[in-house]
Amino acid sequence: MDELTTYDDVNNAWGGQPLPPITAERSRQVFGKLVRRFGGRKMRMPSWSRRLNRSWAAPKGTSTDRPRLNGMPRMVHDASHWVYGRLHPTFKTHSAAHAALEKQMIECVLAEGWYLPKVAPTPTADEKIAAELAKAEASIKRWTTKAKRADTALRKLRRREKNLRARLQ
Numbered sequence: 503m504d505e506l507t508t509y510d511d512v513n514n515a516w517g518g519q520p521l522p523p524i525t526a527e528r529s530r531q532v533f534g535k536l537v538r539r540f541g542g543r544k545m546r547m548p549s550w551s552r553r554l555n556r557s558w559a560a561p562k563g564t565s566t567d568r569p570r571l572n573g574m575p576r577m578v579h580d581a582s583h584w585v586y587g588r589l590h591p592t593f594k595t596h597s598a599a600h601a602a603l604e605k606q607m608i609e610c611v612l613a614e615g616w617y618l619p620k621v622a623p624t625p626t627a628d629e630k631i632a633a634e635l636a637k638a639e640a641s642i643k644r645w646t647t648k649a650k651r652a653d654t655a656l657r658k659l660r661r662r663e664k665n666l667r668a669r670l671q
Contacts, residue, residue: 506598506601506602507598507601507602507605508598508601509596509601511601511605512601512604512605512608515605515608515609515612516566516575516608516612517566517612518566518567519566520563520564520565520566521560521563521564521565521566521573521574521575521617522563522617522618522619523560523561523562523563523619524558524559524560524564524573524574524617524619525559525561526554526555526556526558526559527554528619528620529555529558529559529573529574529577530551530552530554530555530558532574532577532611532616532617533547533551533558533577533580533581534547534551535616536578536581536585536607536610536611537551537581537584537585539610540581540585540603540606540607540610541584541585541588541589545585545588548584551584555577555580557572557576558572558573558574558576558577558580559572559573560572560573560574574611574617575608578604578607578608578611579604581607582600582603582604582607583595583600585603585607586599586600586603586604
């Protein structure tokens with residue numbers, strides 16, 4: 503018979519390692535991945551998960567010695583509640599089966615590296631120059647348009663001035 507998963511196993515699944523900082527938006531994205539992975543593609547996201555949850559953010563990182571305070575451990579716990587409740591609506595939460603699901607989710611997050619911040623690729627020197635060139639061309643286009651509008655406005659004002667002077671005499 504397999505050993506039952508307890509919440510001590512779940513808390514130890516993080517390995518006691520400190521987790522890097524994470525934004526609420528990034529946590530929300532990982533929440534969606536977990537719901538789709540463990541709940542099936544047809545499982546709907548809860549309406550409350552569309553709002554940014556501040557308890558899922560950890561601007562200074564998270565210590566996994568005390569789990570589920572904030573950040574990624576809290577988000578994984580909330581995701582496990584949602585998926586477990588939808589898959590087994592009559593079962594009690596915080597049971598051995600719920601703990602096993604949460605442990606699987608933690609293992610998935612660690613294996614996939616979803617807890618790590620996304621690193622934007624650093625542009626090369628040519629890409630930086632190309633971006634600056636595109637900005638310069640856009641500025642030239644904007645200022646050319648403004649100059650044409652100014653010329654048109656000045657032409658109209660001069661015509662009005664000429665007509666008004668003619669009416670005065």
